[in-house]
Amino acid sequence: xxxxxxxxxxxxxxxxxxxxxxxxxxxxxxxxxxxxxxxxxxxxxxxxxxxxxxxxxxxxxxxxxxxxxxxxxxxxxxxxxxxxxxxxxxxxxxxxxxxxxxxxxxxxxxxxxxxxxxxxxxxxxxxxxxxxxxxxxxxxxxxxxxxxxxxxxxxxxxxxxxxxxxxxxxxxxxxxxxxxxxxxxxxxxxxxxxxxxxxxxxxxxxxxxxxxxxxxxxxxxxxxxxxxxxxxxxxxxxxxxxxxxxxxxxxxxxxxxxxxxxxxxxxxxxxxxxxxxxxxxxxxxxxxxxxxxxxxx
Amino acid sequence: xxxxxxxxxxxxxxxxxxxxxxxxxxxxxxxxxxxxxxxxxxxxxxxxxxxxxxxxxxxxxxxxxxxxxxxxxxxxxxxxxxxxxxxxxxxxxxxxxxxxxxxxxxxxxxxxxxxxxxxxxxxxxxxxxxxxxxxxxxxxxxxxxxxxxxxxxxxxxxxxxxxxxxxxxxxxxxxxxxxxxxxxxxxxxxxxxxxxxxxxxxxxxxxxxxxxxxxxxxxxxxxxxxxxxxxxxxxxxxxxxxxxxxxxxxxxxxxxxxxxxxxxxxxxxxxxxxxxxxxxxxxxxxxxxxxxxxxxxxxxxxxxxxxxxxxxxxxxxxxxxxxxxxxxxx
Numbered sequence: 001x002x003x004x005x006x007x008x009x010x011x012x013x014x015x016x017x018x019x020x021x022x023x024x025x026x027x028x029x030x031x032x033x034x035x036x037x038x039x040x041x042x043x044x045x046x047x048x049x050x051x052x053x054x055x056x057x058x059x060x061x062x063x064x065x066x067x068x069x070x071x072x073x074x075x076x077x078x079x080x081x082x083x084x085x086x087x088x089x090x091x092x093x094x095x096x097x098x099x100x101x102x103x104x105x106x107x108x109x110x111x112x113x114x115x116x117x118x119x120x121x122x123x124x125x126x127x128x129x130x131x132x133x134x135x136x137x138x139x140x141x142x143x144x145x146x147x148x149x150x151x152x153x154x155x156x157x158x159x160x161x162x163x164x165x166x167x168x169x170x171x172x173x174x175x176x177x178x179x180x181x182x183x184x185x186x187x188x189x190x191x192x193x194x195x196x197x198x199x200x201x202x203x204x205x206x207x208x209x210x211x212x213x214x215x216x217x218x219x220x221x222x223x224x225x226x227x228x229x230x231x232x233x234x235x236x237x238x239x240x241x242x243x244x245x246x247x248x249x250x251x252x253x254x255x256x257x258x259x260x261x262x263x264x265x266x267x268x269x270x271x272x273x274x275x276x277x278x279x280x281x282x283x284x285x286x287x288x289x290x291x292x293x294x295x296x297x
Numbered sequence: 298x299x300x301x302x303x304x305x306x307x308x309x310x311x312x313x314x315x316x317x318x319x320x321x322x323x324x325x326x327x328x329x330x331x332x333x334x335x336x337x338x339x340x341x342x343x344x345x346x347x348x349x350x351x352x353x354x355x356x357x358x359x360x361x362x363x364x365x366x367x368x369x370x371x372x373x374x375x376x377x378x379x380x381x382x383x384x385x386x387x388x389x390x391x392x393x394x395x396x397x398x399x400x401x402x403x404x405x406x407x408x409x410x411x412x413x414x415x416x417x418x419x420x421x422x423x424x425x426x427x428x429x430x431x432x433x434x435x436x437x438x439x440x441x442x443x444x445x446x447x448x449x450x451x452x453x454x455x456x457x458x459x460x461x462x463x464x465x466x467x468x469x470x471x472x473x474x475x476x477x478x479x480x481x482x483x484x485x486x487x488x489x490x491x492x493x494x495x496x497x498x499x500x501x502x503x504x505x506x507x508x509x510x511x512x513x514x515x516x517x518x519x520x521x522x523x524x525x526x527x528x529x530x531x532x533x534x535x536x537x538x539x540x541x542x543x544x545x546x547x548x549x550x551x552x553x554x555x556x557x558x559x560x561x562x563x564x565x566x567x568x569x570x571x572x573x574x575x576x577x578x579x580x581x582x583x584x585x586x587x588x589x590x591x592x593x594x595x596x597x598x599x600x601x602x603x604x605x606x607x608x609x610x611x612x613x614x615x616x617x618x619x620x621x622x623x624x625x626x627x
Contacts, residue, residue: 041412095603101412102358106559107602109552113595121589229549233423240416274427281420285405288413 011145013262019151021258022158023220026213028235028242028250029165030206036245037182037202038097043108046232047115048085048207052077052214053223054119057128060218070133070219077215078208085207089200097199112228120225130218150219157216158251161209165247178202182245237280243293252291320473324466334581336469338574340534343476345557345569346483347526352555353563354487355519356499360415360551361422362527364402365395367429367546369528370535371436374445377536384448388475388532395528396521398425403520407513410502419548426546441542445535472533479529484566486522495519556594560601562608571610 031045055077063069088111096107131137132150139148169175180188181198189195221227234257242253257276264275289295323335344366351357373391376382382390402421409417429436436442450467462470486492498505498512506512535541544550553576561572576594583593605612 092599099602099606101415102352102559103602103606105358105360105415106556106598109556110595110598110602113591113598117589117592117595121592233548236416236419240420244412274424274431277420277423277427281405281417281424284409284413284417284420288409288417 008144011143013266014259015145015147015151017259017262018155018255019258020261021254022154023213023217024234024238024257025158025251025254026161026216027210027231028238028254029161029247030209030213031232031235032239032242032245032247032250033165033202033209034206035239037178038199040093040096040104041101041108041244042206043105043232044088044111044115045206045210045235046228046230047112047119048081048210049214049217049231050119050223050225050228051084051115052081052211053218053227054123054128054214055080055211056215056218057130057223058123060130065131065134067133067135070130073130074212074215078212081211081214082204082208085204085210086200088207089203093203094196094199112232116225116228119228123223125225127222127224129222132219154216158254162247162251169247234276237276240280240290241283243287243290246290246293249290249292317473317477321470324462324469329463329465332465332469334577336465336472336537338577339469339472339476340530340537341554341557341573341577342570343479343533344527344530345554345561345573346480346566347523347530348554348558349563349566349569350483350486350495350519350523350526352558353565353568354492354499355495355516356502357516357520358411358415358555359406359418359520359523360555361418361420361425361548362523362554363548363550364418364422364425364546365399365524365527366531366534366550366554367425367541367543368398369395369531370541370545371429371442371531372528373532374442374535374541375435377446377448378442378444384536388529391532391535392525392529395531396525399524399527400517400521403517403524407516407520419551422546422548422551426543426548429546430543436541436543439543441540442535443540445539445541447536468537472537475529475533479526480570483526487566491515491518556598559608560597562610562612562614564607565610565614568608568610572608575609 027045027049031042034040034042034045056073059073059076060069063072092111093107096104099107132148136150136153137148139146141147167175169178177188177193177198181193181195181202185195188198238253238257239250240253241256242249242251256279260275260279261273268275283290287293320335320339324332326332344362348359348362351359351362369391371391372394373387376387376390377384380387402418406414406417406421430439432438433440447464447468448471450464450471453462453467453470487495494505494510494515498510498515502512531545534545557572557576558569559572560575561570562568565571579597580590580594584590587593601608607615
């Protein structure tokens with residue numbers, strides 16, 4: 001238990017916890033956005049993330065292992081997944097909004113199945129890895145703890161995205177319309193907004209984020225089948241803890257999850273994933289709509 | 298969403314009994330493969346029917362029903378192998394285990410509705426999965442719990458014809474009888490006054506509350522019952538599978554049984570059984586052609602969602618109704 005008091009060890013855990021948290025925030029923010037506005041629990045969000053990772057891997061082969069090549073791969077992956085999101089929303093999801101929740105869940109699960117096999121079909125089942133862009137492959141030492149530049153980049157990117165979202169939602173006229181759509185779809189339509197295309201826009205934005213986080217995770221985790229199912233559960237825990245549809249809640253949920261995982265290892269080494277589910281259940285029991293969410297009827 | 302209304306002539310035939318007889322004839326085909334498939338289908342029919350007590354009857358969407366299936370499988374297997382209990386008491390303990398977990402988790406779950414209910418059931422199921430996955434000393438952890446003993450089937454020796462059959466065929470009969478009893482019990486529950494109250498709650502929980510029904514209590518009772526029957530199904534499956542694995546409780550298993558139930562149709566008592574049979578047969582058929590079964594299943598789901606919102610049983614009964622009314626008109 002002496003580890004508990006070792007500052008170097010604690011700082012290392014803090015670093016890894018924050019990196020996990022910010023990664024999860026990137027992916028969970030899209031999930032939360034879709035629930036907040038479209039009122040749909042999108043299981044396929046993890047699949048979009050996986051597709052983003054595969055496209056990024058494929059593009060680094062084409063563009064080469066330079067920093068610019070990596071940037072290009074990230075851009076292509078994000079835009080490609082956004083385009084896929086556009087097709088899914090316009091041709092399929094659009095017809096599911098008025099259906100019962102059960103059928104909506106089943107629909108997004110059907111997409112999970114289709115996308116997971118499509119990825120196996122296109123990219124095979126063997127794991128792929130992407131090397132970090134040269135510009136971010138270094139690291140520095142602080143108080144004896146190694147801080148890879150890539151981790152720092154991710155830790156900084158999370159708050160930037162959160163701030164960007166906040167500006168979009170609270171300081172622009174689009175944001176006002178989006179918030180109105182979350183509250184009352186019919187009334188907004190009656191006031192002359194094209195809600196149908198607004199929904200498409202939201203889904204495309206969320207898909208873009210999923211593709212982006214998939215591309216950015218590729219240098220850290222290996223790109224394998226099954227990463228979709230694994231991430232969607234983690235993103236769910238985060239979003240449920242923070243509150244479905246709440247941006248700051250998602251950020252809070254990510255931090256709670258990431259730090260629980262990092263420090264839970266100290267207290268019960270084998271049961272840290274267990275702790276995350278317990279927190280999720282506890283939040284649902286006490287405040288079903290999450291720590292910072294609002295009850296949805 | 299109106300349930301099927303068979304005409305008088307169709308009602309006179311005891312369909313349930315016919316179904317039982319057809320199922321009982323399967324080992325007579327002699328094929329090990331058909332018996333294997335039939336056992337699988339019977340167990341999952343029972344599991345899916347237990348899910349439908351919540352889904353179609355009470356109007357709750359559980360997303361963690363596999364937890365109780367898994368608990369039943371582990372309890373039954375552990376009681377038989379580690380504690381040396383005979384099959385029947387171990388199997389009943391499995392059902393009791395499922396019911397106990399469902400009662401504890403259900404106490405919290407039934408306080409929530411709609412999507413929050415689904416998510417809390419999933420969270421609890423994942424907790425069960427995490428425990429089974431990590432608790433090496435009892436559940437075998439990630440490696441699973443292998444070599445579950447076969448129940449003693451010696452007592453079947455005196456039954457003419459069945460006595461001379463292979464073990465897998467005898468186990469099929471054991472499964473068929475126990476599943477038929479369980480499904481009959483569930484049918485009794487659905488058609489009892491208690492079941493009618495559940496349907497009232499499904500149709501309008503608020504009104505049910507107004508006329509003095511304790512909605513939460515009813516939901517808790519049916520949640521416990523559903524967990525118990527899922528546990529019984531799990532106990533049989535653990536033996537059939539000759540091992541119990543954490544995957545039994547993992548969330549894709551919960552999704553699988555949900556798909557079966559919806560595929561068959563949730564507004565017909567036999568819908569889930571039909572769905573279990575269809576999904577398992579489709580799986581076997583398609584896997585023999587391509588390894589991309591999930592892809593095909595995804596497409597099937599899309600077709601189901603866009604073309605047959607009432608499930609296959611709903612589509613068949615609508616067709617049957619039209620055919621009967623056509624015949625009646627002459």
